[in-house]
Amino acid sequence: MKTRLKEIIAQYPFFFDILKTIDAAVYLCDNNGRLLYVNKAAERLDGYTNEELYGRTVTEIYGLDEETSPMLRALTSEKPLEDISFRYDVNGREIYQICNARPIFLDGKKFGAYTIQKDVTHLMEVIERNIRFQKEMFSPVGDSEGFGIDSLIGEHPLFKECKKMAIRAAKSDSPVLLTGATGSGKELFARCIHQNSDRNKGPFLAINCAAIPETLLESILFGTSKGIYTGALERKGLFEQAEGGTLFLDEINSMPLVSQSKLLRVLEEKEIAHLGSNERIKVDVRIISSSNTPPQEAISSKQIREDIFYRLAVVNIMIPSLAERKSDIFLLANHFISVFNERFQKHILALDDEVLGFFLKFPWPGNVRQLKHCIESAMNFVTDEDLRISKDHLPVYLFSIDNAANHGAQGSSPPKEPVDRNRESKPPEPESTGVFSAIVQKEKEQIIKALMENQGNVSKTAKQLGMHRQSLIYRIKKYKIT
Template sequence: MTQTLKILLVDDDADLLKLLSIRLRAARHQVKTATCGEEALALLPHFQPSLVISDLRMDGMDGLALFDSIRRDYPGLPVIILTAHGSIPEAVDATQRGVFGYLTKPFDGSQLLSLVEKAGRLGATTSQDSASPSEEWRSELITRSAVMEEALRQAYLAAETETNILIQSESGTGKELLARAIHRASPRAGGPFVAVNCSAIPETLLESELFGHSKGSFTGATQNRKGLFEEADGGTLFLDEVGDMPLTFQAKLLRALQEGEVRPVGANRSVSVDVRVISATHRDLEQAMAEEQFRADLFYRLNVVRIDLPPLRDRREDIPLLANRFLTQANARNKRQIEGFAPDAIEFMMTAPWPGNVRQLQNLVEHATAICTTAIVPVSLVQRALRHDLTIIPSLADVRERQDREYLENLLRVTEGKVSAAARLAGRNRTEFYKLLRRHHLDPIWFRPSAPDTDDRGAGA
């Protein structure tokens, strides 16, 4: 039986576009059409086709220019080129550049359907090779970024263990989404996932919220109440912004983690709990320890496995994917039918600074789509939404942290990862410089073109 495919047709000839659509839909394929290459690029991340069929000669972006853009952003997506101006040089150029198929008009409909079927088999083979039964665990975290994939790989490996995990990243990067994904991939997936924002609970209520309380233990305690540790029994407890937890409470949390039990406020006995803890913070906990704002023993208890979630500026290739997912969600919520973003709108988003990370991007898409009156969101609306986004001003600490990291990266890049040379340029000794590298999670090896020099060998950050 022929596989049903999602096919994007691109042609500036309206009559041919209609004819091809009829033929492909008759073969039970799902078809979306675009009249130019620019429109096709706007539709790609929203429609997510399994095949693109494009005319070669079109006004503006031609078929091969469209193919080059598709190959850069969607390397596994097959493209078939159609042309009425076929020639041997063009065919050779197309196939050498990686075009899946090339047909000269007029062509027999069976030729096209045969080529489409072959493309479908290729796509099915590719997805079977690359997909795994466990992909569902990370379905909320879409990416094609290598740095993000590495973070997810580490998360998947850690999920299979019972160790505590610390997620370190800036605000708005999706720490809770990653924590939920780890829970889904873990042996505790059948148990509860309980999330708590430590910075949102007043210090006076934090103990009662996490450990519970007994009836009459304080004014307003009219009955016994389970804490979040007990609610998460058999599952995962996610402590978001754990770096903002009051110092006076940190000893109580440490005791609960060490002993595997909690004592509700006002109770005479402790309660055993079986909980795996995932914590997250945007703060530099090592610096907080140095400033005596975070207990070292608690840090080492939480930081058994550490995952650094990259900021959006370090995974810009994900911006079109994320923007179109947020667009789909906004369409569903608001009963809209906006089809995508104009290419210059995507380009603008790709170059924006995004200090608020993925959360800021989601807010921008929500704003832009709410006031959009066309099928494609223009760049002007995206620019307007960004100007009105109050999350674009980063904190002073975030700015300093980013500048320090960029300075260290530039030093290592200039010195090709030679720590001694970089330390001299920075006016620091090697020990101090290695502490700076550890604080900013930088490894000199990343900047070395070949094997490390003997003076730095064995002293990794």
Template sequence: MERIGNLPLSQQRIIYETIMNEIDVGIHVIDTFGQTIIYNKKMMEIESLTKEDVENKDFLDIFMFEEGQGSTLLEALYKKKHSKDVKQTYFNNRGKEITTINNTFPLYENGQVIGAIEISKDVTKLERLIRKNMESKGNTRYTFDSIIGESTAIREVIENTKRATRTASSVLIVGETGTGKELFAQSIHNGSDRSKGPFISQNCAAMPETLIESLLFGTKKGAYTGAIERPGLFEEAEGGTLLLDEINSLSPPLQAKLLRAIQEKQIRRVGDTVDRKVNVRILSTINEDPIEAIASGRLRKDLYYRLGVVTLFIPPLRERKEDIVPLVDHFIAKYNERFQMEVKGLSDEVTQLLLQYDWPGNVRELEHIIEGAMNLMIGEDLIDVRHLPFHFRQKSLSAPLSSQITSVYETGPSDAIEHSVEEQQPLRDLKDYLLEAEKMYIKKALERNKYHVTKTAEKLGLSRQSLQYRMKRLGISAK
């Protein structure tokens, strides 16, 4: 220790020990044998140990590291490695998890390593707070980086969605089941200035009509038998985002009450007489054509205009098949990590089957297919046809009916179906058949009317907006 002025050695030691124990960083020094020789007060607090627990004891007898992760302090001693601002998570001999940010380096005398020192900042509590915050926000782990796909269709939607993060306007997300509507909703929330507020999601079809109103708006004590004073989702989402999934499943009276809440930015609990102001951004989803939902009475027109200030149409997977391979790569990596496997990809035959299939269940169905296939693999590198779920093999190996769809426009559906049955062609799912038939029929109608959308809509008995929605959903360009 360097001499401090003319002070006696005893006073110098007091100064040294005071500095070591009062600084707000942990100090841990080991000698050439890996035994602790200096261990300050802050380090004791960080690691929940005493000096007696650690000093003059072998480092690896006290601390444990997860498989594949080493100690930065031992690397400094044995590998002469300098580390700066390295985050490290490890455990003491009582099983407590510790997370620190470390600066670590070897100690030299005459060119020889005589030990190593680690200077640590405690971030254990910060890590826990971050985890807790993520949980309280409804696990909003998705951002725009989570959306897989490079197709023109999906990139266009992503760009439009990013623009929607700049304001607090309501957004209606339209898409078939399994297209990833909530993924887009979470990305909007996490990309907006409300990202620090709560994100609360509620599937409106998952709750009975008698409960959904009190769930959304809250209840006043005594409003009905057993009712307690409880805030609803609007109040719980204060300052953040409320996602209402399958909005078309709400009853007309409840849609009217929701419209009032959005317009006036205030709600009234069930059984109460007091209005409460709320500051919430509303995102909503619908899994059908909103125009058809309005026409059939499942969605109020005035609510649609209020919810759809910004309307996003998420393309189904069959309209962006070039994204299937990158999606598969993503899901294989995900389940490799979860199942501790090393699957490298797909066989050529499986790749062709996936590209030919129409994916009525969209991205969700694709993920389930990959997960199911990997559950049946034992040591293989590639997913083969025999690994695919039985129901998928049955559907995907059926002969396509697209060759019959042209005749539907010319001769009518009954002739085409009779022709199909006569030839004993394997029948596909009715929904898939009708979608293909609809696409071909609209294409033929557009051709006959020289791609005049308004005239075509009139001939088909549709509104212009409804035809445009169908064209977008089916991937038909107006040329």
């Protein structure tokens, strides 16, 4: 066999040169499961050289057999295996791989088998670390602050209706599907629903279905059994870890349709089974999911199975984009300014009227998340003497997006001049001043009303208005409220 392998290497030297340089680990065995060749990536991964492994069996080195080794399964079944995920132990390390395995035939006779494996150990460690972090820092959410309904900031009629639906949804255990563009606040809605529900003493765990490879998603959701591979540990999936609480499946429209069918079964039967096991395990978990694609579009494009859509969308909350509720920009901006004032030890009072006018015209493709990051960026450039965020403090990329949007809408509009952070701010334009003054007057009236309701108690008023106490004091002085 060794002679034959040498002949093959001599015949196809370029092929083995390619195998030496690729990042994926490649293993080749004979008809008896004895290793004939591993490439450099496999040597780095397992800590053995090609010479050390030659002639030794997969079972001897890795403790794998025909059930647990994809390569040996391909060898005995004489059929290819696609995107198989499995774990094994080697040199005191647990390795998690996704692999493709094939039998090898030469001159019509079976020669052996090979497998090409992608190491996802680090990815799994990151995912598991993220889950642990969520459990430690955010669960039970009922014992933490910051995710009440008041954290859903906005007074636009469309957004207020979404908040009402969220409050109602919190009173039941029905599945909720949150629909909205990326950055519109879907996870915040999910956390608020959980915290205001009877499950708020249980865990809240979230996972982004788009960020997990298809072959790993099911093991993360449903867990693995000891028998799925040699030396495996019994691992609980997210359904078991979220027992008594809420599981948030973000971007459910990115979940493979096969996995969606298994999820549907879980929703119907309230049971899961670990991968590699037939034992059914009862679970008590509320499902909240989200989609960044409108429902009918997701169904027609086969991103979401129609049957699971109706099961997940018992309550369907369609969150408007920031462009659809621009009247909330002032409230949101002031909230983020308060947050970053505290974080950066700054004393910014508000946006200046030119920036507010610009924000009201801006398309906000990144929604509320983009507004938050924009305010954070500006807070890095304001000085101790600044009281307002001006255009000179804003990230330059905003003006490229605005120019593109205006150019698309107006056709021949000339591009605006890039912002110079060192240039003095232009005086406010009259029309934006009018808009700003009206909104300022409204905020002043809200503060006066809240102060009266709380008999002048600043702390209670700040809590009612959803702002920090120091920020309220700034506004009281600014508006000369006595």
